[in-house]
Amino acid sequence: MFSSASFAQQYEYKLTGITSKHTNDYYKYFYDDANGRVDSAVQYRELAGFIYDYTLKYVYDENGNEVLEKGYQKFSGDDFYTYSTQVRYTYDENGRILSRANYNLNRKKGEFELGGVYEYVYEGDKLVKRNTYVDEALTEKFEEVIYTYDDKGRLDEENVYSSFFGDEMTFSSGTKYIYDDKDRMVEKISTIGDFFTGAKMPAGGEVCTYDEAGNIVEWMTYSEVKEQPSSRDEYTHDLSLETVNTLYPVENEWDGTVYLNSKNAILSNIVYQTDRNTGEMAVYDELVMEYAPVASTGINVIRPAVKDMVQAVYADGRVRLTGVAENEPVRVYSQTGVLMDMKKYNSQEGISISSMPAGAYIISTRLGSVKVWNR
Numbered sequence: 001m002f003s004s005a006s007f008a009q010q011y012e013y014k015l016t017g018i019t020s021k022h023t024n025d026y027y028k029y030f031y032d033d034a035n036g037r038v039d040s041a042v043q044y045r046e047l048a049g050f051i052y053d054y055t056l057k058y059v060y061d062e063n064g065n066e067v068l069e070k071g072y073q074k075f076s077g078d079d080f081y082t083y084s085t086q087v088r089y090t091y092d093e094n095g096r097i098l099s100r101a102n103y104n105l106n107r108k109k110g111e112f113e114l115g116g117v118y119e120y121v122y123e124g125d126k127l128v129k130r131n132t133y134v135d136e137a138l139t140e141k142f143e144e145v146i147y148t149y150d151d152k153g154r155l156d157e158e159n160v161y162s163s164f165f166g167d168e169m170t171f172s173s174g175t176k177y178i179y180d181d182k183d184r185m186v187e188k189i190s191t192i193g194d195f196f197t198g199a200k201m202p203a204g205g206e207v208c209t210y211d212e213a214g215n216i217v218e219w220m221t222y223s224e225v226k227e228q229p230s231s232r233d234e235y236t237h238d239l240s241l242e243t244v245n246t247l248y249p250v251e252n253e254w255d256g257t258v259y260l261n262s263k264n265a266i267l268s269n270i271v272y273q274t275d276r277n278t279g280e281m282a283v284y285d286e287l288v289m290e291y292a293p294v295a296s297t298g299i300n301v302i303r304p305a306v307k308d309m310v311q312a313v314y315a316d317g318r319v320r321l322t323g324v325a326e327n328e329p330v331r332v333y334s335q336t337g338v339l340m341d342m343k344k345y346n347s348q349e350g351i352s353i354s355s356m357p358a359g360a361y362i363i364s365t366r367l368g369s370v371k372v373w374n375r
Helices: none
Strands: 013-020 026-032 037-047 050-060 066-075 082-091 097-106 111-123 126-133 141-149 155-162 170-179 185-193 200-210 216-222 229-242 264-274 281-293 311-315 318-322 329-333 339-344 359-365 368-374
Touching: 170 200, 229 281, 311 368, 318 359
Parallel strands: none
Antiparallel strands: 013 026, 013 281, 026 037, 037 050, 050 066, 066 082, 082 097, 097 111, 111 126, 126 141, 141 155, 155 170, 170 185, 185 200, 200 216, 216 229, 229 264, 264 281, 311 318, 329 339, 329 359, 359 368
16 A cells, blocks of 8 residues: 655654653654754763763755765763764765765864765665775775675675775675565574684574564564574554654664554664673663654645645556656655665656565655655
């Protein structure tokens, strides 16, 4: 089933914060409601008597691509925030990420210095490789990640190869993805490479469990065997609020797997961890999600410069958009915020999502975004 509601009508609530019930830690999210995208985020943590206060500001280009992430830090004893990190992105003509460059402030010099560059390589509509370089000219590569897909187009394996001390690339770590008969990811099997031979060795994994409504209710990680988990997350959901109608802080670095892979909005997350000394699992933290109605002055109001609001309708196995010009770039993001498809819009062809795994998808255009649900 696909939603045919317009972007302005579709969102009812937005995730505005995540608060710990056992500590003073919290996250806050602020949105550019006119475009339905995250504007800034705040993370506050207290650890071993120290305060860590971090704010992220997101900058977008005229096509709605996130081109800059600014990081402002404030630690214990600081009187003000320091502009300390940058993440810069470039895109190809289809709106796909080509590079991600990290910059950190050199406090002595008072200027930003490059910390590394990711280069993204595609074949067709699939991301097949991510290379990591230490230089902006992309000549000194020290890591590469290779992505492979199954015959349904689902991510099958993610393998990392690293170069130590200038040597050739050897296998470092890997992840195998397992799906159920509804095309939902239910398990990740991890491996690591032997330092001397590069051979793959078991390294635990992750298992997620869904309820009958289609919500992830448990996410468990283990180091050796599944029967002895190292951590476990339990989730409760608001059955009156669907994910497809909820605005989340989706941006290039946000891992929204649990949120967007569940049918309903998450209310709480109880975190359990195993004590290394006793081997017993106990509550480590409990996080409560905070939602707020999407204000009528937010995404329900069309900006003066925008005459039309994008709408999506489903017919003949394809999503077709109104308010979007021919050959205008459109992007389809998966449940995890990963770009699944990018093309120049053709009203006759539309956008095919029927072959993609079940879940929520975000179709982003110049005028705004719509969420569609593939069941």
